[in-house]
Structures are given as structure tokens and as C-alpha cells.
Amino acid sequence: MTEPFAKRGEMDQGVLRFAWYSLVLVAKGYTLALVIGTPLGFLLGLSKLFAKGFDPLIQILRPVSPLAWLPLGLVLFEKSAPAALFTIAICAMWPTVLNTAMGVRAIPQDYLNVARVLKLSGPQRLFKILLPATLPYMFTGFRLSLGIAWLVIVAVEMLTGAPGIGGFLWQEYNSLIYEHIILCIVTIGVIGFVLDLGMSMVERRFRTA
């Protein structure tokens, strides 16, 4: 409690040290979610056929609880760390996918006409028109995704017992140290808030329109 960064043993570390492990895992899973989710969103937004085919699948996968994905991840990867990554990525990517797709569909016809009249090449069209026009929607998705990733990590760690803020929380519950449970909850809340704040700052930095 008084030494938040101390490391005394595998499951005997300071709360912020545990939180740091969780953050690293979240960062990896979140990156994976964005790397998969953004192009997927673009495809969904650009192609009506693709959207029609994939929308039902997405609507079914989206509401699945993180706790349901984790066992599948454990079966597939046989280790808790990649399973956690898998769970974070697959739960966190939906807001990015859906918002990006919505943003692409919301691009004013005017801009697309400009691209056609000026005969822009594929990459020019993507980087000068599609991407900047979609950016505000994408960031809304990114922000929601980050929130979900942080929610998921706690649940995942409670199940896997891996060293992290969620694992620590569960361990302290088992050790009946209630004040540490409260400490964990507060820490999780504050970190979530800081993450969201950081994201909105990045969003403002990249504001296009």
C-alpha cells in the first residue's frame, strides 16, 4: 500500500506495478484491435456487399461477453497471455469497426465527386479524402474501444490469475483484505479516466474538420 511500485514476489507487488502489467497487456490487445478493426471498418463502409454479408455476423459477435471469449482463447493458444490478448482484441474492436464503417458511409458525396473529377489515384483518395473525412468517427471508435479494453483486462485477469490489477484484486478478495479491494477499484477507475482523457487529447490533436 505504501510502496506502490515494490516487487517482493510474483503475486506480492505494489498496486501500481500490477496496474502497469495490465496496461502493457491492454496496449498490446488494443493495438491488435485497431490494426484489425480499422481496415475491417473501411471495408464495411466502402462495400455494400461486404457490409450486407458481415453485418449479421458482427451483430452476433458484438454482444458476446469477454468472459465467454476467454475459454476459447485458452483452448486456442494454451497460454493465458495470448488468450488475454485475443479476448481484449476481439471485444474491443467492435466500436472501432462500426464507427469507422459509419464514418466512411457518412463521407459527403461532394468529397467523393471531387475525387472522381480530379481523377485521384487509390492511395490519394484514401489518404487525402477517405481517411481525413473518417477520422473523427474513427476516434470515437478508438475511444470506446480503449474503454472496453480496460474493462476486459480486469475480468480476464481475475479468471487467469495472471499478475496484474485484476489478478491482484481477486487475490486480495481471497486473502480477505478488503481495503485492498477498494484500493484496486479506485486505481482501476482512475486509470480508466486517465486513459480516456489521454485519448480525447490525441483526438483533439488530430481534429480534421
Next chain:
Amino acid sequence: MAFLELQNVSKGFGSGRQRVSVLRSVDLSVARGEFVAVVGYSGAGKTTLLSLIAGLLRADAGQLTLDGREIREPGPDRGVVFQSYSLLPWLTVEQNVALGVDSVFPDWPAEKRRDHVLEYIALVNLTPARHKRPAELSGGMRQRVSVARALATNPAILLLDEPFGALDALTRATLQGELEALWARDKKTVVLVTNDVDEAVLLADRIVPMTVGPGATLGPAIPVNLPRPRNRKAVNHDARFKEVRGRVIEYLLGPARRRPTPVSPSLQEAYA
């Protein structure tokens, strides 16, 4: 065959019972270097006509050719100035103009492309504002950027879709003057669609009135034989100016309306 030739062009939207015919058997010939204005009511199908020439839409029937080649898709030989400016808000004036130049002249060295962009920005008197974004510009300045962007790709024909419709009267007059000067400079072929009769008379060599939609078509062309440059102030008292304007309005209020459509009394008074 004329430079731009439209033969029996028709276009409709929707399908089945909901189908609305917008343009019906439109014929139009524009000579090289000619300035033609298509004047008609709002919603008559003027923008549709221009989109067909631009290649943004495909005609259901009929033929469109530019310089003997059929129009199938948009191309850099046709520069378009949209009513809504259609500037990209995340790019500066210079970048907006460069967008077209980079795309149409990819073989030019970067230096030459940049000089070319700056030349056209100077042409529309926006050099001091070249690093600004569209949101920081007035409506008139934005439309100047749009004109520069369209001209900089060196198109064979310039298509103007109510370019000054969203501007206040004074700015509109200024830009009309500038447009005439630009046109006089390199005698580009221009098709202007507008609902402003005065604008058409002031700028065009020939005015083609459009009938009321749905199923609109073009009426008989009215030549404008006024000397250039046309001074907006002087021309107001010119008998020939009044005569041409009178003929256009007469057609628009008369034969152009096969079916009775309400025309606001103020408009009739204004043109009486």
C-alpha cells in the same frame, strides 16, 4: 460536330412507379471557346445536366461527346466548380489546388507543380491566403479556390454549377467580373448553369433556357450579342441587355412552364 455535343439525352432516378424522369431528350451543342449559360428554375435538373457532362452520372439514353469522344466517366479534361465549393476542410488553399495538379500532372517535377499551383492561386488573388484552411475563408474566397482548383488542371471545358448561388449580391458581382476576365484570358469553353438571368446575360455568349421538370428539356437558344468586357453598371441601361434579359424571362415564365407552377409574385414583379 460541335466541341461538346449532347444528343437526345435522358436521365431519370428511381425505378418502377417511383421513377422520376428528370431530363427528357436534351440536345445541346457548344462550340470550342464558347460560353454557354443554361438558365432554369431551381430543381429543374440543371445540376443533373452538368453531372452528366462531368461524367459523374451516366445518361439513360442519348449520346454525350466531348471533342468527338463519348463521355463515360469523369476526366481531367472537364473542370467542375460545384455550387457547394466542395473544398476539403483539412487541406489548405494551396493543398486543395495541388490535389488536382498532382493527380493530373504526375510526371511534372515537384518544383514545376508547385509553381503551377501558385500561379493559379495568384490568378484568383488568393496568394496571401494560400496557407489558410477553407474554414478561415469567406464564401467568395472559397469559391475562388474552387475555381482555381478546376482551372489548374488545365481542362478543355469548365463546368460551373451555380457557382455564385450561395454568395451575397456584391461578392457575386465581383466574382462574375473576375470570371469574365479569366474567360477572356484563355477563352476556355464554359458551361454555366444558373437560375440568375442577369448573371447569364452578363457572362454568356448564348443562353439556353431549361423548361420546368420533371422531364425537363432545353428551349431554343438565345444569343447574347453584347460587346465584352461587359461592365455590370453600364450594361444595366443597355437596350440590348434589357432585350435579351426580357426574352429569357419571357421564355422561362411562358413556354418553359407547360404545366402551371406557382411563381412567387415578387419574382414576377421583379422581372416585369
